[in-house]
Amino acid sequence: MSRSIDxxxxxxxxxxxxKVRQNLRKYITNGEMIGRKGRELVSIPVPNIDxxxxxxxxKGSGGVGQGEGDVGQPVGGRPGDGDxxxxxxxxxxxxxxxxxxxxxxxxxxxxxxxxxxxxQPKGAENLKSVKSKYNSIRQTGPNSLRHFKRTYxxxxxxxxxxxxxxxxxxxxxxxxxxxxxRSWNDVSLPVANAxxxxxxxxxGSMTDDQKDIVRTEAFWIDTWLRRQYDGLQRRYVVHDAVxxxxxxxxxxxxxxxxxxxxxxxxxxxxxxxxxxxxxxxWNLYVxxxxxxxxxxxxxxxxxxxxxxxxxxxxxxxxxxQVHSPYGSGEFIKKLQPLGEEWxxxxxxxxxxxxxxxxxxxxxxxxxx
Amino acid sequence: MSLGIARPLPQELVDVQAEMxxxxxxxxxxxxxxIFEMVDYEEMSMLAAYGGFPIRYPHWRFGAQYExxxxxxxxxxQKIYEMVINTDPCYAYLLNNNELVDxxxxxAHVYGHCDFFKCNAWFGGTNRRMLDQxxxxxxxxxxxxxxxxxxxxxxxxxxxxxxxxxxxxxxVHIRRREESQTGPRSQLHRPSEEETSSGRFPSKNYMxxxxxxxxxxxxxxxxxxxxxxxxxxxxxxxxxxxRDVLLFLLEHAPLxxxxxxxxxIIRDEAYYFAPxxxxxxxxxxxxxxxxxxxxxxxxxxxxxxxxxAEHHSGTMASSPNRLNPYKLGIELFRDIEDRWNxxxxxxxxxxxxxxxxxxxxxxxxxxxxxxxxxxxxxHNDLTFIDxxxxxxxxxxxxxxxxxxxxxxxxxxxxxxxxxxxxxxxLAALTNHGRPFIYLVDGNHKNxxxxxxxxxxxxxxxxxxxxxxxxxxxxxxxxxxxxIETVVDDEPTVLSWDGHSxxxxxx
Numbered sequence: 055m056s057r058s059i060d061x062x063x064x065x066x067x068x069x070x071x072x073k074v075r076q077n078l079r080k081y082i083t084n085g086e087m088i089g090r091k092g093r094e095l096v097s098i099p100v101p102n103i104d105x106x107x108x109x110x111x112x113k114g115s116g117g118v119g120q121g122e123g124d125v126g127q128p129v130g131g132r133p134g135d136g137d138x139x140x141x142x143x144x145x146x147x148x149x150x151x152x153x154x155x156x157x158x159x160x161x162x163x164x165x166x167x168x169x170x171x172x173x174q175p176k177g178a179e180n181l182k183s184v185k186s187k188y189n190s191i192r193q194t195g196p197n198s199l200r201h202f203k204r205t206y207x208x209x210x211x212x213x214x215x216x217x218x219x220x221x222x223x224x225x226x227x228x229x230x231x232x233x234x235x236r237s238w239n240d241v242s243l244p245v246a247n248a249x250x251x252x253x254x255x256x257x258g259s260m261t262d263d264q265k266d267i268v269r270t271e272a273f274w275i276d277t278w279l280r281r282q283y284d285g286l287q288r289r290y291v292v293h294d295a296v297x298x299x300x301x302x303x304x305x306x307x308x309x310x311x312x313x314x315x316x317x318x319x320x321x322x323x324x325x326x327x328x329x330x331x332x333x334x335x336w337n338l339y340v341x342x343x344x345x346x347x348x349x350x351x352x353x354x355x356x357x358x359x360x361x362x363x364x365x366x367x368x369x370x371x372x373x374x375q376v377h378s379p380y381g382s383g384e385f386i387k388k389l390q391p392l393g394e395e396w397x398x399x400x401x402x403x404x405x406x407x408x409x410x411x412x413x414x415x416x417x418x419x420x421x422x
Numbered sequence: 423m424s425l426g427i428a429r430p431l432p433q434e435l436v437d438v439q440a441e442m443x444x445x446x447x448x449x450x451x452x453x454x455x456x457i458f459e460m461v462d463y464e465e466m467s468m469l470a471a472y473g474g475f476p477i478r479y480p481h482w483r484f485g486a487q488y489e490x491x492x493x494x495x496x497x498x499x500q501k502i503y504e505m506v507i508n509t510d511p512c513y514a515y516l517l518n519n520n521e522l523v524d525x526x527x528x529x530a531h532v533y534g535h536c537d538f539f540k541c542n543a544w545f546g547g548t549n550r551r552m553l554d555q556x557x558x559x560x561x562x563x564x565x566x567x568x569x570x571x572x573x574x575x576x577x578x579x580x581x582x583x584x585x586x587x588x589x590x591x592x593x594v595h596i597r598r599r600e601e602s603q604t605g606p607r608s609q610l611h612r613p614s615e616e617e618t619s620s621g622r623f624p625s626k627n628y629m630x631x632x633x634x635x636x637x638x639x640x641x642x643x644x645x646x647x648x649x650x651x652x653x654x655x656x657x658x659x660x661x662x663x664x665r666d667v668l669l670f671l672l673e674h675a676p677l678x679x680x681x682x683x684x685x686x687i688i689r690d691e692a693y694y695f696a697p698x699x700x701x702x703x704x705x706x707x708x709x710x711x712x713x714x715x716x717x718x719x720x721x722x723x724x725x726x727x728x729x730x731a732e733h734h735s736g737t738m739a740s741s742p743n744r745l746n747p748y749k750l751g752i753e754l755f756r757d758i759e760d761r762w763n764x765x766x767x768x769x770x771x772x773x774x775x776x777x778x779x780x781x782x783x784x785x786x787x788x789x790x791x792x793x794x795x796x797x798x799x800x801h802n803d804l805t806f807i808d809x810x811x812x813x814x815x816x817x818x819x820x821x822x823x824x825x826x827x828x829x830x831x832x833x834x835x836x837x838x839x840x841x842x843x844x845x846x847x848l849a850a851l852t853n854h855g856r857p858f859i860y861l862v863d864g865n866h867k868n869x870x871x872x873x874x875x876x877x878x879x880x881x882x883x884x885x886x887x888x889x890x891x892x893x894x895x896x897x898x899x900x901x902x903x904x905i906e907t908v909v910d911d912e913p914t915v916l917s918w919d920g921h922s923x924x925x926x927x928x
Contacts, residue, residue, distance in 0.1 A: 058477070059468040062485030065576075069482055105483065105583045106890035108859050108905070110881040116825035116836060118847045120740040120749070129743040129824045129833045 066103075070153045071163075073100050078167045082274060082414070083407045095154045161281035164274060168414060171421030173282040173337070173369075186238040195235025204234035248283040248337040248369075250275070251326060253319045255344035257294040258311035264376040267404055268343040269306050271374060274414050275341060283337065289326050293319035295349070299326060316348050316385065317355040324363045333367035340364060340371045341417070345378035346385040353388045360389075365396045369422045372400045374413055398422060429460045435516070438526050438721075445716050446533040450795065453536035454550075455511040458529065460518040466502050467491040469515055473695065474507035475556040479563035479687070480572075481579060504528040508539040508698070510550035523726040524733055530716040534709030537798075542704070544697040544802045547594035552694055559687045566680045577897075578681055582688040584894035587856050588667035589689065591696045663860035663875065668692070670861050675898050685898070699854045700802045707751015708798050710737065714752065743824070743833065745847075750819075754806070757815050758797060759790035804851045811847070813840040823847075849879070857883060859905070872899045876907035883907050885916070892918040 074081070081098065119129055164170070191204060209228035213219040219226075254260075254268055280286050290305035291297055297318040300308065323340060331338060348356070364371055375386045386401055393399045400420065402413040431439065439458055446453070461469065471487035472478045494500040503524060506514040514532040516525055539545050549555055567575045625633040664670055668689040672682065698705070714734065722730055740746045761767055765785030774780055797806065816838075823846035825836040836842065849855075858877035866873035872895065876883055888905065895903045895918075902919035906928070909916075913928040 057468060058480065059471060059484060059488050062471075062480055062482055063488055064485070065480070066482040066485035066489065103486070105580060106887040106894065107584060107587055108857055108876070108888055108891050109884055110855070110857055111884035112826045116823060116833065116846055117743075117850055118745050118821055118823050118843055119742045119835075120745060120819055120821050121742045122820065123742065123822065123835050125822075125835050125837060127835045128830070129835060 067153075069103060070100055071155065071159070073103060074098055074153065074155065075163050075167070078163055079411055082164070083270070083410050095156055096160060097152045097154045100153050157277055158281055161277045164278055164414075165281070168411075168418070170278065170415070170418050173279070173421055184240050184242050187241045188236050188238045190237045190239055192235050192237040193231075193233065195237060199236040201234045201236050205232055208232040208234060246283055246337060247285040247287070247335065248279060248339065249287040249289065249327075249331045250279060250339045250341065251289045251291060251323050252305065253291045253293065253297075253323060253340065253342040253344075254305065255294070255314060255316070255319075255347075256292045256308055256310040257314040257345075257347065259314070259345050259347050259378045260376075261378060264343075264345060264378050265306065267376050267407060267410060268374075270407070271343070271404070271410050271413060272341065274410075275339075275417065278414075278418055279339065287331070289330070291319050291322050291326070293322070297322035313349055314344075314347050315352045316342075316344065317352050317359060320356055320359040320364065324359060327364075327367070338368045340368055341374065342372065343374045343376060344385060346375045346383040347378075348385050348388075353385065357388075357392065360392060360399070361396075365392075365399060368398060370398050370400060370417070370420065371396075372402065372417045374402045374404050374417070377405045429518070431458055431460060431516075434522065435460075435525055435529075438522075439529055442526070442529045442533060442716060442721065445720050446530070446537070446712065449712070449715070450791075451533055451537040451712065453512065453533060453540050454509075456514055456532065456536050457511050458514050458516055458532070461515045462518050463495050463501075464492060466505060466515060466517055467495065469505050470502055474505050474513075474515075475553060477557040477560050479560040479579075480567070481576070481583075483583070504532055506532045506535045507552070508545060508548060508550070509553050510540075512536045512539065513553070521729060523722070523729045526721050526726075527713050527717055527730060527733060530721060531709045531713035533716075534712035535705060537712075538701070538705050538708050541799050542697075542701060542802075543595075543800055544700055548694055548697060555690070555694075559691070562683060562687065566684065570680060575680075575684070578684055579688070581894040581897040582668075582685050584891050585668060585671075585898070586688055586692045587854075588665070588859055588861075589692050589696065590665035590669075591693075591700060591853075593666055594693065594696075659863065659865045660861070663862050665858070665860055667859065667861045667874065670864065671898050674864055676900055677898065681898075697802075700804070703747040703751045703754075703803045703851075704798065704801060704806050705751070706748045707753075707755050710748050710752040711755045711794075745821075753819060754810055754815065755794050755797070757812070758810050759794050761790075762793035763788050763790035765789075804848060807844070807847055807851060811844055816840050816843050857881070862906070866904060869901070871902040871904065874903070874905040876905055878908040882909060885909065888916055889918065889923055892916060892923075896920055 123129075165172075188199075191201060205228050206226060209226045209232040210219070212229075212232060213226060252272055254265070256265075276286075276288070288302065290300050290302055292300055292305060292308055292310070293314070293316070294310045294312040295315045295318065299322060319342070327333070327338060360371065373386065373389060375383060377383065386403060389399065389401055393401050398420075400417055402416045404410060404413045435458070439456075443456070467488050469476065470491055471484045478484060491500070491502070495502075502517065503520060504514060504516055506512060512532075512535075514529075514536075516528060520528065563575065563579075622639065623633050660670065668685065671677075672685055672689065675685075677685065717730060717734075738746065738749045738752070740749050763786075764783055765771070765787040766780075766783050771780075771783065774783075797810070801809065817840075821843050822838045823836050823843045824833045825846075826832075827834045836846075858879070860875045860877060861872070862875045863871075863873040865871070874895075883905075888907070892903050892905060900920075902917060904915050904917045906913065906915050908914060909925070915924075915926050915928060917924040917926070
């Protein structure tokens with residue numbers, strides 16, 4: 055039953071979503087919502103949306119309470135909390151409302167905000183997914199699928215044919231043979247699949263702050279690409295002087311030290327791609343994050359792996375360079391000549407959290 | 423009138439209701455006919471969001487409230503046991519999955535509320551047909567939405583709601599001014615007497631020069647013109663500061679007909695709900711007093727005792743940062759009953775300094791029950807606390823006052839002294855803890871600007887919110903608006919002219 059409160063509730067939700075949209079840039083850069091991710095929904099803290107009144111501030115205000123305690127002891131909390139009628143406020147920290155938004159919707163907002171083009175997938179004709187469509191009629195089936203109108207018509211026809219129908223007393227009695235049921239056909243739909251490999255440098259020069267940037271950026275890339283593809287596979291590679299494939303959780307938590315050989319990670323990535331994702335069927339994305347510090351002559355090997363293996367088969371190869379207090383930041387310069395040659399190699403410099411926004415736009419703005 | 427969603431009571435509750443009604447009436451409670459209906463939690467949340475009424479005009483804040491309530495319930499944080507509205511007949515909603523003992527308690531509690539609604543003087547002016555009135559409001563708002571569009575109407579309602587507490591809750595009981603005969607809007611164009619009479623005496627032609635000497639006439643005319651000028655310069659409009667800002671806006675703001683009607687609706691509802699805000703402690707205390715009396719003396723069976731005790735103590739729980747109105751109310755009513763039973767009142771009691779004698783004071787006058795009925799008839803929270811809060815009571819209830827410590831940025835216990843506690847409590851209850859805002863001038867600087875004044879009592883306004891409220895006020899008044907208040911201990915005027923804020927020290 056549709057109730058009037060549902061309409062009010064819908065309206066309220068759309069106002070809240072408007073707020074989220076307005077502040078999306080803030081949410082993108084501070085990354086606090088990643089920790090709040092469920093399977094399908096993210097909950098986002100939104101400052102309480104309220105109608106303003108002339109009311110008292112904190113200064114000089116107070117109240118009366120009940121209980122033990124000496125003069126000077128803090129009473130804790132804010133007076134009026136939970137009452138709804140007290141002196142409610144919306145100072146930072148207090149009265150935040152959690153809104154749940156589906157990842158899909160979030161991606162849509164992101165797309166609109168960053169003006170991201172939809173991805174043109176490749177290999178769509180290769181993979182099929184089977185879907186049931188209810189578009190036919192059968193004579194048997196469960197009652198839940200009974201097609202009332204068809205059944206009625208059938209019964210009417212039969213009764214008229216059998217001269218049982220009396221127009222003055224138009225009663226229709228369907229029997230077992232008259233019943234019609236909805237039925238389905240299997241329809242195969244072309245589906246584009248995609249795989250992302252995230253590579254992160256976890257050598258000693260990457261600090262927690264840099265990893266946080268990577269985390270935030272990876273979250274948004276995930277969110278966007280998940281909307282673009284039905285099946286999205288993710289792989290994670292961390293490296294210092296050697297590379298390991300790890301799960302998502304480890305990827306964000308691991309802390310290593312030691313030197314840096316980026317080629318080790320590339321080799322690992324090539325292995326993964328060859329093993330799991332034949333390029334003919336998959337849209338492949340590689341996102342690499344590093345502070346740009348690499349071991350001496352290793353860069354040549356990297357160039358070779360990129361040009362020979364990865365760039366020809368990947369939709370996108372994105373390299374994001376974060377600034378660490380220790381890194382030299384050389385690597386991005388070394389890649390620059392390649393970037394001019396290959397359209398699908400995107401390079402982005404991410405000095406701080408604020409740059410995440412533009413970096414995402416750069417990475418995903420190509421529509422590949 | 424059927425609410426469409428509710429189900430009738432099952433037989434066992436019909437019996438409980440009959441029993442409780444008879445008991446309540448036996449104790450002298452006086453209530454309108456009370457109709458109970460069963461609702462599930464979703465419906466209860468909806469009713470609560472709507473302030474107890476099944477039909478309200480569409481507005482997002484009801485949706486927000488609803489979401490909070492229904493989510494709070496599904497997380498197990500809160501539960502509304504009942505909802506009762508001040509109408510005749512009185513409607514009360516019961517939650518359908520309450521246990522029987524809870525339902526008994528709640529029904530007893532509801533009869534307390536119903537009696538209070540009917541008998542308390544502060545509810546005397548409320549519209550007892552509010553159920554119809556609310557539905558009527560909803561229909562009107564829906565009509566405007568159809569005609570002018572949802573967002574336009576919503577934006578205007580938001581602006582009105584921002585000002586909804588700028589009413590004069592006492593005006594229901596006092597006549598502040600003569601009702602204008604000719605309708606509100608014509609006041610602006612009242613022709614003044616000075617303009618019509620010229621000061622000339624009737625005379626024959628040949629005597630004209632002597633009876634009405636030209637120079638005297640001229641002088642008189644000049645005097646009059648000057649006086650008139652001075653008067654109009656010094657005169658503010660309205661003559662005296664006015665608390666009912668909404669009424670002033672209704673009469674003088676340049677509103678379209680539909681806007682005028684929406685504002686009138688908001689004001690109507692604000693006045694209807696005002697007494698409930700004024701009597702929260704008394705109302706809940708009174709209802710709790712009666713559920714406790716009816717249940718413990720009559721309603722309870724042995725097996726229900728523990729459930730009852732748990733429910734009752736849950737309702738009475740107090741916390742350091744929030745005074746529980748149920749608890750304070752019931753304890754104060756009991757204290758009054760006890761004192762008047764023992765004769766602990768009057769000059770003799772007040773002047774007695776002997777603590778031991780006071781401790782044992784019992785004149786066996788037995789006036790307690792009679793006294794609390796009188797109290798529930800004539801008092802509101804403010805006068806209730808002012809008249810009956812005693813030093814003993816504060817100490818027994820372990821009450822304290824707390825204040826905001828600016829350096830620590832938190833609320834701390836400030837005092838356990840009776841005087842401070844009482845002062846703090848009265849301050850919090852005065853005008854429902856809201857600032858006093860007066861409308862001072864509707865023609866500020868002779869430029870049609872609106873000038874409000876905050877009667878500063880030691881607590882400053884929340885500035886950001888005051889700014890937003892001014893913006894909303896401007897939407898109605900459409901000329902620059904100002905409010906005089908105190909910011910950082912300096913008298914200050916906050917202004918909004920439609921484009922920018924201005925903060926000027928006076």
